[in-house]
Amino acid sequence: MGIKWDNLVDVSLASFGITIVVVVLFSLGIAAWSRAGGPSDDSAGGGPARVAAVLCFAACLAVAAYGIDIIVPD
């Protein structure tokens, strides 16, 4: 019986990796955005935190775009 164990391992690793990357980045983005947009808006930490948040969200969008690319064949 030709059960494709290799494929099963591949699917497991790929979906685990992608999910963790997206969820961690999105969570970091929310944490950073919240810090940047807090009451101490003009403090020194605001700028870099905001940039970090935007980078995190952009990375999530890129992964989502890759997902759509996979959904749409050719």
Add this chain to the structure above:
Amino acid sequence: MESISFLLIAVILTALAFDFTNGFHDTANSMATSIATGALKPRVAVAVAGVLNLAGAFLSTKVAATISNGLVNDSKVSLVMIFAGLVGAILWNLTTWLFGLPSSSSHALFGGLIGAVWVGAGGSAIRFTQLVEKIVIPAIASPILACGVALVATYLAYKITQRTAKRKVNKGFRAGQVGSASLVALAHGTNDAQKTMGVITLALISTGILAHGSQPPWWVVLSAGLAISLGTYVGGWRIIRTMGKGLTDIQAPQGFAAETTATAVILASSHLGFALSTTQVCTGGILGSGLGRKLAKVRWGIAGRIAVSWVLTLPAAAAAGGVSAWVADQGDLGVAIVAGVAVAAAVGFYVLSRRRPVNPDNVNEVPSRERELAGPSTV
């Protein structure tokens, strides 16, 4: 010739009816958690899912792999068997919908066809090793995988945002959920609408209307896409309630983690040629997101009922498909009787569902009776 065209029309209509039940059965997959967390209003959520399912049906240009998927010997499949298999799948889909259970529509379709072919052409036409490899193994592996991935993802999401204001965390993850839920709906449209297109195209090819190896004609793509998106829009509110509120209490970070998991698992597996059930992946993801959050309640009684329905889906749909095949094989009158019974059953299920209706307005309320039925919840 006349009997062929009567049968062909019956097959096409039944296939579209199955596609409709597939749509409203599976709305919950993409939208249950978004509705439960308030990321999307119930009616907006089903509209988005419906549109994306229609878009998904058109996006995918490749013909769905033959519905039989190598499970049955294609050369022995007749129109009567396809018709009977579809009826069996519809009957099981409606039964599980009445009980609010998220069972796999694909398994119902495969089960119905297997039962019909078994009765019509004998057990030798079923490829049992293929059955184990293509259905049983993924059915066991995929929910466990989704559950594990969602568990870790949910844990990390709460860990990372634990110092951030709850209000902002919820707002952020709700926005993210709109995106993650939409991707699930799109992926669903490219997968499940294709199955019905494959059934109808196969029926057209087997009657000689289309040449072998033809692409589905535009009207098949359009009608299959419309049937599944209409079903999605009508919304299986009973199943949405079970998945969004019954299994566990979903918060926005959990919903985001569960949906991202579902998208990743579905895309990774379809990319690498592993067929699996969207429904089982999504249910596993939601269960995992419940286990990954501290103090989240997982109602194991409901999880158990869902698991039982998964085990029953293939044999039950096969039994219904087999009986239908036996009756329908008696000629046009038999086909008419099966069709009549199917319509009567559908009306009966609808009437039964009105006794305890679930709709967009009460979808997020879990009745106290349900809680008692579910048994004591564990932390």
